[in-house]
Amino acid sequence: MDTFDLETFLLESTIVEECPDEDDLCLDPDFRTAWRGEIAAIQRAGDRLERLAARLEVEASALALEESSGRYTASYESERIGLWPSEAAFLADLGIVPVLDAYCSGWERLEDDQQGAVVAGLRVFLEACPECDGAITAREEVRDTCCTEITQARLECAECHAVLVTSSTNRCWQPPEPRLVVHSDTIPAVRTAFEPVWEANVHDCNCLSVG
Numbered sequence: 001m002d003t004f005d006l007e008t009f010l011l012e013s014t015i016v017e018e019c020p021d022e023d024d025l026c027l028d029p030d031f032r033t034a035w036r037g038e039i040a041a042i043q044r045a046g047d048r049l050e051r052l053a054a055r056l057e058v059e060a061s062a063l064a065l066e067e068s069s070g071r072y073t074a075s076y077e078s079e080r081i082g083l084w085p086s087e088a089a090f091l092a093d094l095g096i097v098p099v100l101d102a103y104c105s106g107w108e109r110l111e112d113d114q115q116g117a118v119v120a121g122l123r124v125f126l127e128a129c130p131e132c133d134g135a136i137t138a139r140e141e142v143r144d145t146c147c148t149e150i151t152q153a154r155l156e157c158a159e160c161h162a163v164l165v166t167s168s169t170n171r172c173w174q175p176p177e178p179r180l181v182v183h184s185d186t187i188p189a190v191r192t193a194f195e196p197v198w199e200a201n202v203h204d205c206n207c208l209s210v211g
């Protein structure tokens, strides 16, 4: 697979489908049930380290899982090999892998980063927190500096506030109307074309002192 389109892959694998009552994608109900079952089984058994070790084909004694600075990390022989926004997100990912193994024949042929995109991408379909079963809510925060607008969106648990998915877009200031005609759609060309205006704006709003 040369170019990987997550949505196409999920639709073709019938992991997601068109929602019956709205213009959106929904998780296949059987897939959701199996995923929730796996998460519950991990919670009951308390064997997340052993499951991760089996998945990675390494000794569990060489692995460590820990929460630090609001993140959840996995380390192998003291080297960090995984990072999640919360323990709940880790549980979701650990639980979904065996379900993908069982449901999706194309899954094993994907590259590592494509598998990572599938696993992390499916977290947006969670309806309950893997940790405490609380409802999942979407939050968006916009932070303005003088010339940059940073939008941080996240899905988090309404009960325990575990963050499941984050995305951040950093939108640099652009002129409200095109002032320069861009003849190429490549990014460097756009940057070059807008550079004079950008520079002027940085200067006007004293952005450099903001840092």
Ligand SMILES: [Zn+2]
Pocket (backbone or CB within 6 Å): 088, 129, 130, 131, 132, 133, 134, 157, 158, 159, 160, 161, 162
């Ligand atoms: Zn929760």
